[in-house]
Amino acid sequence: MKGVLLLAMILIGALAAAAWPSAAPPHAFATGETCSPARPQPSGTTVKSLVSGGLTRSYRVHVPASYTGASPVPVVFSFHGHGSNAIEQEVYSGFSAKSDSAGFIAVFPDGVPPSPQGWNAWQFAPPQPDDVAFTSAIIDSLIASSCIDQSRVYTSGISNGAMMSVRLACSLSSRIAAFAPVAGAYYAPMSLNLNPAETCPDTAPRPMIAFHGTADPTVPFNGGGSSIVYRLPIDDNTPAEDVLSDWAAHNGCGGTRQESQIGTEVRLVQYGSCANGAVVELYAVDGGGHTWPGSFDVPSLGYTTHQISATDLIWSFFSNYTLPDADGDLIPDVVDNCPTVANYGQTNYDRNLVNLHPAKPYDDLTRANSDLLGDACDPDIDNDGLSNTDELNLGPGGSSHALCPGATAATDPSKEDTDGDRYLDGAECALGTDPTNPASKPATADCGPSGDADGDGVRDVIEICFYDTNPQATNTDGDGCGDAKEIASVDGNLTVNSTDLQQIATAFGPSTNPGYILDFDMDKNGTINSTDLQFAASHFGACP
Numbered sequence: 001m002k003g004v005l006l007l008a009m010i011l012i013g014a015l016a017a018a019a020w021p022s023a024a025p026p027h028a029f030a031t032g033e034t035c036s037p038a039r040p041q042p043s044g045t046t047v048k049s050l051v052s053g054g055l056t057r058s059y060r061v062h063v064p065a066s067y068t069g070a071s072p073v074p075v076v077f078s079f080h081g082h083g084s085n086a087i088e089q090e091v092y093s094g095f096s097a098k099s100d101s102a103g104f105i106a107v108f109p110d111g112v113p114p115s116p117q118g119w120n121a122w123q124f125a126p127p128q129p130d131d132v133a134f135t136s137a138i139i140d141s142l143i144a145s146s147c148i149d150q151s152r153v154y155t156s157g158i159s160n161g162a163m164m165s166v167r168l169a170c171s172l173s174s175r176i177a178a179f180a181p182v183a184g185a186y187y188a189p190m191s192l193n194l195n196p197a198e199t200c201p202d203t204a205p206r207p208m209i210a211f212h213g214t215a216d217p218t219v220p221f222n223g224g225g226s227s228i229v230y231r232l233p234i235d236d237n238t239p240a241e242d243v244l245s246d247w248a249a250h251n252g253c254g255g256t257r258q259e260s261q262i263g264t265e266v267r268l269v270q271y272g273s274c275a276n277g278a279v280v281e282l283y284a285v286d287g288g289g290h291t292w293p294g295s296f297d298v299p300s301l302g303y304t305t306h307q308i309s310a311t312d313l314i315w316s317f318f319s320n321y322t323l324p325d326a327d328g329d330l331i332p333d334v335v336d337n338c339p340t341v342a343n344y345g346q347t348n349y350d351r352n353l354v355n356l357h358p359a360k361p362y363d364d365l366t367r368a369n370s371d372l373l374g375d376a377c378d379p380d381i382d383n384d385g386l387s388n389t390d391e392l393n394l395g396p397g398g399s400s401h402a403l404c405p406g407a408t409a410a411t412d413p414s415k416e417d418t419d420g421d422r423y424l425d426g427a428e429c430a431l432g433t434d435p436t437n438p439a440s441k442p443a444t445a446d447c448g449p450s451g452d453a454d455g456d457g458v459r460d461v462i463e464i465c466f467y468d469t470n471p472q473a474t475n476t477d478g479d480g481c482g483d484a485k486e487i488a489s490v491d492g493n494l495t496v497n498s499t500d501l502q503q504i505a506t507a508f509g510p511s512t513n514p515g516y517i518l519d520f521d522m523d524k525n526g527t528i529n530s531t532d533l534q535f536a537a538s539h540f541g542a543c544p
Helices: 006-016 086-091 094-102 130-144 160-171 241-252 310-317 386-392 425-430 461-467 483-488 498-507 530-539
Strands: 044-052 055-063 073-079 105-109 148-158 178-181 210-215 258-262 266-271 280-285
Touching: 044 105, 044 130, 055 086, 055 130, 055 425, 073 086, 073 094, 073 130, 073 160, 073 310, 073 530, 086 094, 086 105, 086 148, 094 105, 094 310, 105 130, 130 160, 148 160, 160 178, 178 310, 210 310, 241 266, 241 280, 280 310
Parallel strands: 073 105, 073 148, 148 178, 178 210, 210 280
Antiparallel strands: 044 055, 055 105, 258 266, 266 280
């Protein structure tokens, strides 16, 4: 959004903001899934930051008053133009007002300063910033702090920000459900003289709604330009220059191009019959400038039509699309640990790999050799080495399992230590003892040598019998964090510090629940004491 004066926008935007609703009726975008515990956030706009690519990056997040933190809500990104910033884009696009009335979270990222700041939409190599990684990191942050519907994350923007929204559809389609470029729709390569190697690597079709003025002085509707030679949005005569048909081909659209008149100033050009319903639409504004349709007039950018509202049309369009989510748990199939079973609260959701008692005020997560995104639907959901079926078949009067002769009662496929004797079910069965009977726990001598073969600070006997990790390997699950470190951290940062030690000492003593102190009773004497804490603190540092 080139040439917009911040002061003018804030003054005009302030008048528009006065009419913005302060509250909205609740909207239920979820299908019964909830965030538990709830993840409340203050309503209104707050400025946040994170480190991406070695840079501290900022972004604005607008939370509607209807947000409860319990029901997942969609997210709409809106990227500013080159030389603009997140504040200007929030005011100019009107997406905060739409957020309040429709009930989604609006995000306005800031490009890398100094001015003119913009976006590396064309995938220039470093030292140019990786703005795809930055956006992905924002999504991760929202997942951790807020209750969002991950299958309904959308991206929009104007000018260079429009091009960034296209880049995300090209390079982050696993997380983006639909996109809406304003005054900057393109298909890679964007121009004929910038980055000819630029591609659109993702094959997943993503629905597009675009807007472009035919008299745009900055990104010419007819292509060309001075310093940047743009391709044409529409050109039946030169297919190689036709951005719209390129996207139609990418999205597998079988229908022919259709055009209809919307008012006296606006034409709707669209392709239908597309794969997964990923239609391609362009609102061409005859005589329109480098502007956001329906927003306030900015004469330096050219004519702004008020026959349509880009913001309203974008949200209406977005509302029709979600990422494929077979089980309806609001986690896209491509990142869902179990795409056929609804389990929004995935057990290892924050990946801190610590298995705590579910009644405690911390996560009930997996242990050291869990899979990356949780084990809520694995055939062995508690990762004790016994399949769910095996454990359920070890019932009273049932036949003994070959791995666990003598078992007389059902083990629990959701618990690693059914009898609470501080030995994992899998380890007990492997040693021929009964995981349902505390009196049958294996003798220490059965667990293996007392040394530390892998030198990770956890004795072999503890690794074999209590954690079922490999005493010959420092990182059994190969996730980049050693077994010993995963066993020890409480707060999820995989570093044992004073916070961990305090939480361990206050929440996990033998008087609370002796059956669930196995992760922190390092010397396995049945109590958590200073020896355990000192051992943890001296042996376990941050993961790489």
